[in-house]
Amino acid sequence: MPLPRVTEIAHLLVKRCLAPGGHAVDATVGNGHDTCFLAGLVGPGGRVDGFDIQPEAIARTREKTTGFPQVHLHHLGHELMGERVPEPVEVVMFNLGYLPSGDKSVITVPSSTLTALDAAVALLKEGGLLVVVVYPGHDGGAEEATEVDRWFARLSPETHRVVHFGPPETDDRKRESPYLLAAWRER
Numbered sequence: 001m002p003l004p005r006v007t008e009i010a011h012l013l014v015k016r017c018l019a020p021g022g023h024a025v026d027a028t029v030g031n032g033h034d035t036c037f038l039a040g041l042v043g044p045g046g047r048v049d050g051f052d053i054q055p056e057a058i059a060r061t062r063e064k065t066t067g068f069p070q071v072h073l074h075h076l077g078h079e080l081m082g083e084r085v086p087e088p089v090e091v092v093m094f095n096l097g098y099l100p101s102g103d104k105s106v107i108t109v110p111s112s113t114l115t116a117l118d119a120a121v122a123l124l125k126e127g128g129l130l131v132v133v134v135y136p137g138h139d140g141g142a143e144e145a146t147e148v149d150r151w152f153a154r155l156s157p158e159t160h161r162v163v164h165f166g167p168p169e170t171d172d173r174k175r176e177s178p179y180l181l182a183a184w185r186e187r
C-alpha cells in the first residue's frame with residue numbers, strides 16, 4: 001500500500017474536528033477539492049468560507065460546489081479572512097503554492113500567508129484545528145516554507161499543540177517534498 005499523501009493526512013485530521021452543522025475555512029480553494037470535502041463534512045446546516053485570489057480558482061470551485069448552499073466563496077486574499085468570516089470556526093485549511101492546471105507563476109507568498117495564519121489562529125474555537133500543506137519544491141516555495149515553519153514554532157505550547165508530517169530533517173527529500181503542519185487550539 002503506498003504511503004498516504006499529505007493532503008490525505010490533512011483530510012484525516014480535519015475529519016476528527018468537523019461535524020454536521022460545523023464551520024470551516026478553506027484559505028486556498030484552488031480547484032475546489034478541499035472545499036467540497038469540507039462542505040460534505042459540515043453538511044447543508046453548516047458553513048464553509050473559501051478564499052482565492054484567482055478568478056479561475058473561484059470559477060472552478062463554484063462549478064464543483066453547485067448545490068452546496070453551505071459554501072460561501074470570496075474572491076479575495078486569505079489575509080482578509082478575519083474581516084469576512086463572521087464567527088469562530090472549527091477548522092482552517094491552507095494548501096499553499098500554485099493552482100494545479102493554472103498559472104504556476106501565481107503562488108502563495110510569505111507576507112500574505114503569515115498575515116492569514118495570524119487571522120486563522122484568531123478565528124479558531126477551542127479544540128479547533130489549523131492545517132497547512134506546504135510545498136517547498138517550486139520557485140519561492142522554500143522561502144515560504146521557512147517562514148511558515150518559523151510561524152508555527154512561535155505558537156505557544158500552552159495554547160497550541162503542533163505536529164509535523166513529512167520527511168525527517170536528515171532526509172534530503174525534505175527540501176523538495178510537500179509536508180503538513182497542524183496546530184490544535186487547546187485553550
Ligand SMILES: C[S@@+](CC[C@H](N)C(=O)[O-])C[C@H]1O[C@@H](n2cnc3c(N)ncnc32)[C@H](O)[C@@H]1O
Nearest residue numbers: 028029030031032033034052053077078095099
Ligand atoms: C495548491 S492551490 C490550492 C488547492 C486547493 N486546496 C484544492 O483543493 O484544489 C493554491 C491556491 O492558493 C491561491 N492563492 C495564492 N495566494 C492567495 C491568497 N493571498 N489568498 C488566497 N488564495 C491564494 C492560488 O490562487 C491557488 O489557487
